Every structure is written in structure tokens, then in C-alpha cells.
Amino acid sequence: MAQTHGTTSVKMGIPISRAKLGMWLFLGTEIMFFTAFIGTYIVCFFGSPGWPTDTHQTHINIAAGGINTFVLILSSYFVVVAHEAMGLRDFAKARKFLIMTMVLAFVFLGIKTYEYKGKFDHNILPGKIAEDDFQAMDNVVKAMKTAVERELDSLIPGTEKPYEKQAALNQKITEPKAGEAESAEQRTYRAWQGWNEEFNRLRTEVSGNKLTLKDVEERLETGYAHTIIVDTKAPVLKAADGRDLTHVAGTLEDSQIEAYKAKQPFTLKAHTGETVSIAPDNLVTAVIPAEVIDLGHEIHHPFVMPYGNLFASCYFLMTAFHAIHVLVGMTMFAWLLMQGSALNETWSDFMENAGLYWHFVDLVWIFLFPLLYILPGLMRAV
């Protein structure tokens, strides 16, 4: 429809096709788009004293980023080769190199996913990073609350409120009949109760300023990994001040676990501070190892990273928008590949524009890589 009235006799303008001109202009707008992000990053970076630079903490993987840079540059080269092949009407070769480009693009995204996963696993997410000790401890409490409530949901499905479910759960715990072993279900319920108490204790202790971040860390490392829940009515388990220790949670060391398994008496240092001696005879019900429900491993290790949220915000924003651009580029290549054998010289312009776009995406990464991966390290070295 473009040329209804024939072509102009004297062509005005510059001698490149409209599509290519449009693409160049579009890339201009894209540059401004990323300039805004990069500018933001630079302002935040230099405007925040104590930007996180420790790659161990930030889980920035320079090697992965470096490989990705190489992958992208190589893919850019393949695109050039593919385009050249198109020009030489060697469409099979063009297809081959397009496929290789696509593969490299997938490799790039794969490595990116791997990097993201590392951050997700360690909870390096914007808005979730503690910037002082108290926030870190609160995060542990919050994480534990989520874990405990989620476990409750799985034990008692339904839409009731958590406290209603808890009441229901309490009702379900009954004394096993004499001589009978406790059922697995009962043990799970009891284990959950133990966790809930652990959680309540942690919450009150944190809010009451009883713990330092180090204490919480220790408890996470040693405590919750082998917590046992003792439930007994034996008089031995009265604390020194006469407090009833009907439910005691404590940390079991390996030797104690052995002792427990061998049904021999042992002493237990409870989190409440009391030392409780436990003889198998005194136990009304079984000692329940924490393995029944293990929530301890789910709770992220607390860490403090000043300006960590801003760092994570910048990192995810820039890399995610870059990844979106990679996806768009891949869609264009996929479109070309979907033509299959119908790929012919009419697609040459499309190929060229897709290539231009891909080079741009590559270029953006070449800016992002040193900014995000290398600059913090350099600042640390300085």
C-alpha cells in the first residue's frame, strides 16, 4: 500500500530504508530508557555510603557475569554471520547460525536464572533485606511465623483463621492409650506445637531485647536443626523455681540422640535455660525428634546488609529489563526461524533490524556487566 502513486522521481532524505531508519531511531529511545536506569544506579551507588560490595554477601557471581558477556558477544558475532549468509542467499547457513544464536541466548538466560536462583535462595530480594540487627531478627521471626503457619495449613487444611486451626489442632492431641505407641499423626501435631512454642518464645525474646543477632544465628544453626520436643508430666521435669515444664524444647547433641535411641537417661539443656534430666522411665510420651517437621532449615540465615535493598532493587531492575529485551530479540529470531525453508531475501531487512536490535541488547549488557559486577569490587579494592 505504500507506493500507490508510483515512486518519487527525486528521492529526498537519506539513503537507508524506512525500516532501518525507524529501527535506529527506536534504538535511540531505548538508549535513553537504559540511560535512566544506569543513571539511577550511579546516583544510588555514589549516593549511598557503604554500598554492599562484598560479593560473598551480595551473591554477585563475577564468573557467571563474565561468561554471559562472552556468550552475548559470541551470539552477536553469529548474528552478523547469519546476516551475511542471508546477503549471499545461503539461507541454510543463515538458519544454522540463527539457531546457534538462539542457543546462546538460552545459555545467557540459563546463567541468569542460575544467578537469580542464588539470590532468591538467600533472600536477597528488594524490600526483604535487613539493614540493621533488629530488622534481621525481625526477619527471622517473620520467616518462622510464615513457616509455622504454612505447616499448620498443611496439617489442617481449610480457610479458618490460624488461631482457630491451632485450637482445632490442640483438640486433636490426645493421650495415647496405655501401652500403645503414639501414632505418626499425633507426633506431627505435637511437633508442630513444639515449633509454635519455639516461635512464640523467639518472638517474645526478640521483642524483649533478650537476644542479639548472634544468639539468633546460633539458635538457627544449632538449635532448630535438632530440636526435640519433650512432653512429660514427670515430677523430675519441674524447674528449680517450680515452673511446670510440660513442654520443653531443647537442643539435642548427637550423643543425646544416641542415648535417646538407646533408651538411656540423659540431660537436656532447654532453651528456657533449665537443665532437665530425662530418664526414659519418666517420659509419658515419646521424645519427638525435630525431623518429624523440620522447619529450621527453611528459615533464612539472618544477615545485615546496609543499602542491601537498594542494591537488590537496582540489580533486579536492570538485569530484568535487560532480560526482557533478550526475550524480545529471541522472539524476532524465532519468527525468522519459523519461516523455515520459506526464508528468503525478502526477510533480509527484518534480519538486519533484528541483528541491530541484538547488538543493542549486547551493548547494554556490556555496560551493565562492569557496572554491576566489577565496579563494586573495584570500590572495595580502593
Add this chain to the structure above:
Amino acid sequence: MSTVDPAIVTTGGHGHADDHGHGHGHHGSFISTYVFSTDHKMIGKQFLITTLLMLMVGGALALGVRWQLAFRWEAMPIFGQLFPAQGGQIPPEFYTMLVTMHASVMIFLVIIPILAGAFGNFLIPLMIGADDMAFPILNMLSYWFMWPAIFCFGASFLSAGYGAAGGWTSYPLLSALPEAAPGSGTAQTWWLFGLTFVGFSSMMGSINYMTTIINMRAPGMTLFRMPLTIWAMFITAILQSFALPVLTAAGFMLVADRMLGTCFFIPSGIVVNDTDPTVGGGQPLLWQHLFWFYSHPAVYIMLLPAMGMVSDMLACMSRKPIFGYKPMVYSMAAIAGLGFIVWGHHMFTSGMNPALGMTFMVSTVMIALPSAVKVFNWIGTMWGGRLVFNTVMLNCIAFVSMFIVGGLSGIFMAAVPVDIYIHDTYFIVAHFHYVLFGATLFGCFAGIVFWFPKMYGRLMNEKLGKLHFFLTFIGFNGTFFPMHLLGVSGMPRRYADPYLHPYLEHLLPMNQFMTCCAILMGFSQFILLFNFFYSRQFGPKCGRNPWNANGLEWTAPSPPGHGNFESVPICHRGPYEYSDPKHSEDFWLQTDPPAKRGEGPATVAAH
């Protein structure tokens, strides 16, 4: 001969019926002709009608604002129906919503699309002799991306709080934390999405315009033979495509702050509405920098095309070549160039580095210079002309006259120490209304009347047009001139009830007067709408060139058919060869072959 009296213009040599048939004959389907049309003229008209309707919406919101300022806490007409339990008294958050949405609708859904979308689309191919835009489908998409934007803004109205209420500038943290204001919840999110869609629409449009102007000019249409409208559109497109992505990026960051827990603009330890302190370490000032990096050039996006159009119309209605063609082009380029480095003048009181303030002051003061040059050139254009006082000309003169006021009041703001005092007062409101309404909208009114024959093959009613102009001009000045004085009196913007403060109490009568003027002005826009739709059906038919103008668009049929021109137009001279003593008539079409030897296509219009 030389005067243009619409009453005596008869249908030209090319019958209207032919033209009409030519225009709509190709595609039978209603959908493809009127809805998903890829024809630049239809898209231009779609933009025009959409924006005129949005103008009424924005105007209604403004009248709401004015009502509250004149009759505070009394039952508000229409809007008050939303609050029957309170006896029609509107709450203050509704007022801030009115302020915010008035600005947003007017800027994003009226002024920018009417200039770039409506006139840009309609005029660019016609004026440079192209058959359509470079990317017709992209062009269609740029119109249809307006609708998600309109939908998002509409959704914003329907959300809790009745719409975004953080000001059109949406400064964080007011806009970043949902707790900060009733309108900062989902309403603000919708608003931001709307902004993003406007951004996409503008981006598509501007790439299209640039490509078209660079590569699709008719033979002989050299850069310096382009009408100033085209120059203005070109420069606007450059501004838009390179400034807007920054705002889009900032918008994404703000959305992420609101929805994904990032903290680009949120410092730590902020407590709003009794919620927990926020975590983060971001900088609210960053948004202001990014926002104004776009929104200051946007001010020129909202003005330059009108400047270009007025230049064309003034020359035609003065029957005189434009005075200083090249200086006009250079000054527009200078405005655009300087426009990129003056954004900080919106932030003089924001606590940014004072040294930056000084640099921004110098660049800001200097941006007045090209504007001044343009004003002098417009007056020079009219000087010694044979002026035709029709609706087009009246609106154009109003443009020049109002732009002088808007430009001069800008100098006060550019001076930082004075700006300390008048920043965020009604002086600012007066200033930008003189520029955006006084200049741009009068330019648009002129443009609608001027190019209406080309759009619909009919002339608009002169009497109604003059009446509309008369009432609008009086209403406009009555509404906005006193705002300068309110500003000097220190009345802050966006106050639902300024009279709470004793030093502003005595300004109530003046505000009531302004509100009366605003109502007059608001209702006189119905005349325009009526005239528009009435003339579209019943206006006198006209020929190809009812104004005896020179541009390429006047050689095409009215309305032009598909592909615009019957044959490729060849351009022989600049667009402003009016009253050339060497020519028998007082206009000389750009396509007319040269009369004598030696005056070929190579001649440049201006020296």
C-alpha cells in the same frame, strides 16, 4: 483577490463529490475505514475527536477545582452527588484528586495527543507530499494505545479515593506509599500504567514522524523548504523520543516501588499513616530529576507544534512570507536543545545542590531567548501584511499575545531567588496556563478551523467560531490573569481551602470572579464542539484551497483521498511565498512550476 473571505469561496475545479468518493471508496468495511484505519488522516481525526472529548472531561475537573476555591465546603454541583451523606460537600482528598486528574488528563490526554497525534498525523504526510506515514500500522497502534491509557486513567477514577491524588508530578513518597493518601492506592498504580501507555503511544508516533519527515519528503522538498509546522513536529518528535523513555523508566521504578518492594525512591525509617517504618535507602529527589528530565522537554512538546502551526497560519492570514524563516527554525532547535538541560528549575526549592541551581538558572534564563526571537518574528510577519481577521487569525493573534505573557512570567521563575518565593504558588499556575492554554490551545483552535476544510471538505461556521473565540478569550484572561496576583500574594497551589490562612482571606472575592470567568470559558467550549460537529455535516463546501495558502496540502483534494495526492507533488519553492511581486496572485503554491527561467527548485525560501 487577496482577501480570503470564506463566504465567497466556492467549490474549486475539483468537485467535492469526486474527492469524497476518492477518500472512502477503497475499503468498504466500516471497521477498517473508521476504526482500525491505517490512513494517517483518519487517525489524525480520531485523535482530534478523542482529544476534544477529553478536553471536556479535563475542563469539567477544572471547574470542580474552581468551584471549591470560590464556594469552599459548599455543596458542589455534579461531583457533590458522590457525597450525598455529607450534603454534597466534597472532601479534601477529592479536591486533590481533581487537581491531579485535571492536569493529567489535560497534559497526557489532550495537549500532547492533540498536537502530535491529531495535527502531527494529519499534517505531516500532506505537508511534505507523502502518501502516508512511514509505518501506517504503527501509526494505528499509536492511536489505539491511547485507549488503554484512557481506560487506566478511568480506572484510576473508579478506584478508592476517586483517582490519583499525588499531583500530576506524582512526587514520591506521596505517590510511592499507598498509605500516604487516599488516592495513592490502586488509583495511583492505574495512573502510572496509564502514563506508560501514553509513553508507548508517543514513542511509536514520534519514531514514525521522524522517519516520515526524514525519508518521505516529496521531490524538491528540501529541509529548508519544509513548513515550520513540519520543523516543529520534527523537533517535537526528537524531544519526545529521547526524553519520554526516561519517564517511562522512572514510571517502571515507581511501579516497582509500589508493587515489588523495591526502594528507589523510598528512604528508610519513613512512617506514614501509622504504619511500620519503611526499609530502604532510596532518594525521593531521584524521581524529581527523572520526572523533570522528561517533563520539562514535555512543556516544549506541548508548545512547539503549536508554534509551528501558528507560524504557517499567521503567514497565510497576513498574506506575507514568514519573517526570518531560518531564525525560526534555529530558535526552535535551540529551545529543544536547551530544553534538555533546564529541568532543574522545577527543583530550586527542593534541596538539591545549590551549585546545580546556579547552572540551571543560567540555562533557564537563556531559554527565554529563542522564545523572544520567535515572538519578534511573528510580529515581523504581521508587519506590513494585509491581515485577514477571521477566526483563524484571531486565534493566532491570541496565541502570540498570550505567549508573550506566558514567556515574560517565566522569567520571574527562572530567577532562582524570586522563584524561592513564587514556587508552588498560583504565579506558576498562571504562567503555565498562559503557555499551555493561552498559547497552545488557541493555536489548536486556530489549527482546527484552518485545516477543517482539508479534513472534511467543509468550512467551519465563522460566526460561531468568532463567538467561541470571543468568549474563550475573555473567560481565559478573566480566569488566569488574576492568578499572577494570587501568586504574588503567596497563595499556594493545590490548596483546597486557602482562606484558612488569614493572609489569604481577602482573596476570596477575586477567586469567585475567576470561577465565574472559568465557567463562562468552560461552557463556551460547547460552542466549539457544536460548531465542529455541525459544520462537519452542514458547513459550506469548499474547494482545495479555501485560504489561498501555499502548502502542499492545499493541492490535494478536500478531503484528500487514499494516498493523498493524485500525482506526486513536486516542490519548487518554500511554503511562504505570499505576495511575491513577481507573481500575479498573492500566493504561490509550492507545486506551481517556476514562471521564469532561473527560478528552479534549488532556490531556498529564506536567505
Add this chain to the structure above:
Amino acid sequence: MRSKLVALVLCSGMLFVCGCGRTEPQFSYREGLSPRVQEYVRTTVDEKFGTPHKIRVWDKLPIQAHTALATVGEGSKDNSLVVDISGASRPIEPGTEVVWVGGTIMPRGSAPVTVEAFTKDKNLLSLVAAPPAAPKAGDKIVIGPGQTLTHGRLLYAEHCQHCHGVAGDGQGPTAPYLNVRPRDYRKGLFKFTSTKEGMKAHRSDLARVIEDGIPGTYMPSFKLLKPEESHAIIEYVLFLAMRGESEFQMNNLLASDYSDASVANRIKDGETQEKVIEEFVTRVKEGEIDEEVNQRNEKMIADWVSAQAEDAVIVPKEKRNASDEESIKRGRELYLSGNLNCVACHGESGLGDGVQTYSVTKNTDTGKDNVEPGLYDTWGNKLKPRNLRLGMYRGGRRPIDIYARIEAGIKGTPMPAFGAKLTEQQKWDIVNYVLELPHELRTPGTGVAPASPATKPAPVATTAH
């Protein structure tokens, strides 16, 4: 075609203009009784209190509705009265109406008498024209009847209405967005008072809230209102509170028998709609309901009157003891003690995160469990116990304010009155501790760490950005 277009334009214009109709404010309790009963409540309340545009003050209400009350003294002439004014709430301006309420009987239908001028130092009130009957010494007159309330209503509409609602029910259009909900006056309860346990608020309490706002909430400070303006607002708020409480109680009284739900139940039990209404009408006719309503109203009025008395205000028997380390330590012990159990709500470190904030509590009115764990106030809003470390005290930061909170509790909230449990010194110890808390370091185990004395001035922060 043309005429159709013109007609269309005219029609749309008409629609536009029709939209400009005014709306009457809903000055009534909006929750459901059955319509006939609602009508009764509305008329009864309107009879006694009026509507916002026609305020009618029931003469028994302890509200200073008028500009001034005065007694005519010796030496009054026809249009120049020597008056004994018992405290004008606002300046007596020319044109103010004067009404006789005792003494000389003014003839019916006589023209209203207005003030020409008032000379304050001479107590001389000159009238525009002589009243139709000659005034005598000892006549009781009202200057500016209802003026204060009318003034108050306008000010309330300007400053308060969008949050507190036109009827003072705390349901203005802005209210849903505020985290600490605006006060609903209809329970006649105000949180921060200087009066003793269980008593209503003193006028000065409302005045303080208007003057200083409530820190940490959206109630701003209206410090710069003129005294007569703030007085007018207080009287109007009191009027709304009494009107609201009267209406609220009437609703409560009738809800058990005639609320939508109970009527539905009764119909289910075999009665008919007509019978229920008939029964109601007979009860009203026999005056049974009126009597009950009057009794409740009188009690409410008596409560308000007694709260304004001098002995209603809390006065500590002993002066505050020095806020030294010992006192703070004792305060902390008391704070942690099981006797007071401050910790249950405010938490061990005063962060307002005690165990009660995540336990299921009982509704004080119904005695049922609340829907969600946490603490609730009488109005059914969830509330957070104060974070005492912020140094933000809603009821004021003076020692006496905190003393009053401990002594009499916070009305309408789970914060109880500890007045009877503690000695004067103990109360002051807690006050000292609470005032010290914001300055305590939040380091585990260190307890109170008094802030070091000021040595170096605040550095001027950098502003470069």
C-alpha cells in the same frame, strides 16, 4: 437533522443543569432499624436536637449554645440595659439578637430585638430599639440565641466534617483511609481525658486535642484557631456527641425488639409485620418508650454535667518525684510486674508488641472472641498498643497526661485504670520510666541507658544531591 442536533444539545445541557441539585446531609444514624421505628427515632431526635440546618437545642443540655446569658441589672433604661454577663463565648457584635427568657413577658409576635453596641467595661448593652415591654431588673436574657452552635457548625463543616462525618459518627468520606479511625462521638466517649475513671470528657480535654492534635494520628493541631472559634467547635462537638449518644442509645433500646434482624426473627416465630408495628405504636402511645428514652437521656446529661465539675479532674495527691535512676528502675520493675502486666500489651521493650497483640481477645461489649487476634477498642477498630519508644504520646507528653492515663486508663480502649492499684509514688515512677523509654538504648540486656549529656552540637547535614 439540524433541529435534531439542536434538540440533542439542549437536552444534554438540561441534564447537565439538573445534575446541580443540592443534597440534604444525612444527619442521622444510618444503621438499620425497621423503617417505622427509624422514623420514630428520627423524629424524636430531631425534636430534641434538630438537624444541622436547623439546630434545636434541648434546654436541658449542658451546652453553651448562645453567645451569652445575662441578667438585667439596676439602672436599665428602654434601649440601654445594664447587664450582668456570665461569660460571653465570643464578642457581642452589633446586630446580635436578644431574647427574653425570664422576667418581663414580651408580647407575642413582637419584632426581634437586636444589639446596637456593647460596652464591655461598663456592661452596657444598647439596643437598636426599645423592647415592646419595658425591661426590669432581674430579667433573664439570652444574647445571640444559638449563635455559638451555628458558628460551630460552619467551622465543623470546614475543618472536621470530612473525617468525623456530618453527624459526628466518624464516617466522613476521608475516614476509611485513615489508619487510626476518626473518633465516633456517638458513644459519648473520648479517649484522652483528664477526668477520673469512667467519667466523660472535660471541655478542656477537647480543647487540648483541638489545640495540639493527636500526635501519630491524622488529627492535626488547630492551634491557630481563635479562642471563640475553638470554643464554638467544642460546643458543637458536644452537641453532636450528646445528640449522637441519645440516638445511639435509642437505637440500642429498640434494636432488641425492632431491628431488621429481630423483626425478621419475630416474623419467623409467627408474628406478622403489622402486629409488630402495631405493638410498637401502642408502646409509643402509652409513653413507655418515651419514658425510657428520657431516663437514659437524663443520665447521659447528668454524666456530662458531672464531668465538667471541678472535682472530676484528676489531681495527683503528691508531686512528681525526681526522675532519677532509682525512680526509673522502680518504674521498670512495676512495668514488668505481673500485677500491672504492662508487658502483656506494650511488650517488654515498650515496642507495643506484647503478647496480647497476637492473642485472641474478647469483645468488651458482646463477650465473644474477636474475629482476629489483637486488641480492639470499643468502636470495634483494631488498635496497636502505643510504642513507647517513639516518644510520641497521643494524649500529651506532660507528666500529668501520662499520670492520667495510668490513673484512669484510656477510655474506650483496653488500657485499664490502675489508679486504685498503685501508690502515688509508684504512679510517678511509671511516668518517669515511660518518659525515659524513648531515650533508652535498644541493646539487649543493658536496660536503661540514660542519654549522655549534650556535648557537641548537631552537625549541619549535607544537602547536596
Add this chain to the structure above:
Amino acid sequence: MKRFWCLFFMIWPVLALYVCWIAPSMGWWFPFTGPTGMKAASPLGERIDDLFYMILYITTATFVGTQIALGYVLFKGAAATDEGNTEKAWYSHGSHNLEVIWTIVPACVLLFIALYQMDVWAQYRVKDSFPSETKQGAIAEVTARQFEWRIRYPGLGPDGKPLPLMPEPQPTDLYTVNDLHAVVGKAVMIILETQDVQHSFFLPELRVKQDAVPGLDIPVWFKASKSGDYTLLCAELCGWGHYKMKARMVAETEDKYLEFLQNLTKSQNYDGVPETPAEGAPVASAAE
């Protein structure tokens, strides 16, 4: 009709100038409720006003000039189309010399305006050029919040003089809301903060305005030249109650200022026990 339109375009500038002329006498000019009337109440404010008037004169001259030129052009252009007048319009594409003149002249004027006021700006904002009196430190911390100004003064020391202001709250600090006091005739500095969204500290009679940006502590200085009450309000949209941030700045003598702080100390330590003459002054217990 065309002459009517020419006249129409000339009437409004005349009206505009007339309105501006009578504006000061009608009160539509600088705020006049402060003790100094319409005159700025601070030395810096006076300089700002001087700059304002300078720009006003320049722009008025330009305005009058351009409007006269416009009027002349319009009348002449209207006359050119009168009946019997068949002469074509003046065929001119412009004048290089004119362009140069009307570029250079405004450029000089504008550059002059820009450079002339650097000094005032520097004095207002650049920390090094703050008056020496402010070097002693800030007198108060002003925290804006939705929708009021909360002010923290340092307490009084044993010598009866205010202590230095600490960045962190101290037990001895004194608090008020919407009521800022300062010593008259002395440059005083405050630290401006915000607790929630952005606000702006605006003293119209003193021509002082400074945004309070979340996350920043911004020093602001001002000097009231006459004692009395000045308006203090918010000039940056901060939410629905933006207009409600009504406060005052009281400029008073040093003695009165100290008395105010003493009264504040007294009322802040008020323990509700009526004073009996025998017992003497109340225990200022919080101020150890």
C-alpha cells in the same frame, strides 16, 4: 469589524496593566498580614523583592513594547485591506540585522538578570555563605508531618541558656506543634526534616521556602526584621490535608524567647498538682 478586533486585542493589555497598577492598593500584592506590611520582613526577603521589582520593570517594558508593536501591526494590517486598497503585502523574508539585534539585546538583558542574582541565591542556600550567627548551630528541629509542623527545641541548660540541639532527641528537649519561635533581628537556623512525605517550609512574609525532603536534614536560615507573628505553611502537595498545615513563626526579643522556652519547660513538666506558695518552684525532674 476588523477594527473592533484590533481594539479588542489592545484593550486587554491596558486592563492587565491597570489591574497590576491598582493591585497593591487592593491588597492583591505581597502578603500584608505580617508586622512589616507588604514589605518583606527579612533582609534577604527585601533583596528578593528588589529582584522581583527589577524583573517586573524589565518585563513590563517588554510587554508594553511588544503590545504596542502588535497593536500598530494590527491596525496597519487592517487598514491594508480597506476597500480600494489593492496593494500587495510587503514582500519580505526578514532582516538579518534585525534578527541579530533582537537576539543580542535580550541575550544581554537575560544574562544580566541571571548573573545579577547569583549572590542572593548563594546567600540563601550555600552553607558557606550563611550568616555567621547561624554557625552556632540550629535553634530547633522542625519536623513536617501530615498535617502539622512538630518542633523540637533543645532544653535550657543550668545557665538558663538553650543547650545545643542534638540530632537525636534528648530527655531535656522541648516540643511544640505549629508554633515556631525565633529571636528577632538575628539570623537563626533550623533543621528541616519530614517524617513522612515531602512538605515545604514556607514563610511568605519572609520570602523563605524550602522543601522538606524525606531522608534529608536540610538547614534553613532566616532573619525576621520585626517582631510579631508570621505565617508558616506548607507549599508542597503532601496529601489531602495539605492546606491544613497552618502554623506560625513568632519573632520576639531574646528575653521573650527565653521566657517562652522557660514557660514551655514549665508546662511540659507540669505534674497536675496545683502550686502552693510554700513549696516553691516545681521539680524540673525530666531535666536532670
